[in-house]
Amino acid sequence: MPRTGRRDPTIVTHAGRAPRENKGFVNPPVYHASTVLFPSMAAMRRCEADPFNTQENGYNYGRLGTPTSEALEDAVNTLEQGYGTISVSSGLAAISTALLAVLEAGDHLLVTDSAYFPTRKFCDGPLRRFGVETTYYPPEIGAGIAEMIRPNTRAIFLEAPGSMTFEMQDVPAIAQVAAARDILTLIDNTWATPLFFKPLTHGVDISLHAATKYIVGHADAMLGTMSCRTAETWRKVKMTAVQLGQCAGPDDIYLGIRGLRSMSARLRQHQEAGLTVARWLQGRPEVDRVLHPALPEDPGHALWQRDFSGACGLFAMVLKPVPDIAVDAFIDNLALFGLGASWGGYESLILPGYPNRFRTATRFAGPGPLIRLHIGLEDPADLMADLDAGFGHMARAIADAAA
Ligand SMILES: Cc1ncc(COP(=O)(O)O)c(C=O)c1O
Incomplete structure (x- = not known):
């Protein structure tokens, strides 16, 4: 993939589309495809010998890639500065496919204890x-990861x-320890998006996205991407994706x-509104602390500042100890915040x-309940008013329980 030298807002606007090749239409066409017809036996043989080289050999079959999938892959890959990107059906599919591509029976895998829960379930289920x-390691371990490495890691x-x-996490430190031992590194880069962190430029081998979140951005599709640093890794991951269907x-x-x-326009707003709400929550008497690496008080702030160029709208707060009924009253009475598992819309x-x-490797220190917030594109003043009303319901539920 050529390095364009352009800045990210320009890349997201132009990458992966070629109006002149599409009769002038600004957006790429959507190819609904299974069968692709070969012009001749010779063309079919050429394509089957190297089906991933679609530029020279043409397309083979819908499942192996189309101009539509390549348009997205090209754009994400340009942002990630990788060799190549592969799109799959969900973020979890990207995680499982990439792990299956680089591991085999008898191998040992190290996974951060803070990983997305279904990532753990995949490691503790099918991979096992x-x-x-799989061994889980403390997320803040940094170069100390060296001590957890086994001969078969x-x-x-x-x-x-x-x-x-x-x-x-100290991503460059972990990537360096791994590279020195020929160990591959994979990162779930969904929070930062391909805009705010470029893991491949820090030595990570595969950068994964639940494109379902900010790339799709409207809570209306499931999608995953796997961006690979080298041709060798890309081929291995592409082959596994194809073999898994x-x-x-x-x-x-x-x-x-x-x-x-x-x-990039949405993320600027998510970032700004997220920080506004996060700072407001820091001042609330109900809140013990806010977990947001872009806040100077956050223990991960120095690493965020060193390696990342921005923050999305997802963070958490830890409440002071309250009973479950208080949390339920708070959440159930919010008008603008939906109770739901995803984010990035x-x-x-x-x-x-x-x-x-x-x-399994660490304990999360309370003292009270953890509540995650995704700050959307609403006006943050309305969101803070909604949370303020929710805190009122929380206080009333506690008073009622005590009465
Ligand atoms: C950090 C993270 N990674 C991966 C995923 C999985 O993405 P998907 O829901 O597209 O499978 C999610 C989904 O919530 C996530 O939050």
């Missing part, structure tokens, strides 16, 4: 059944910051391409988190 052992999985507890539907890919065009969301239910 197929002979891969083949890959290290990172997520920075953790998408429920927001610990930052992984491919995203063309309309969802198109929604990803369309979402990408406004991503235009709308605000809220979700309680229970990290200690599944952590």
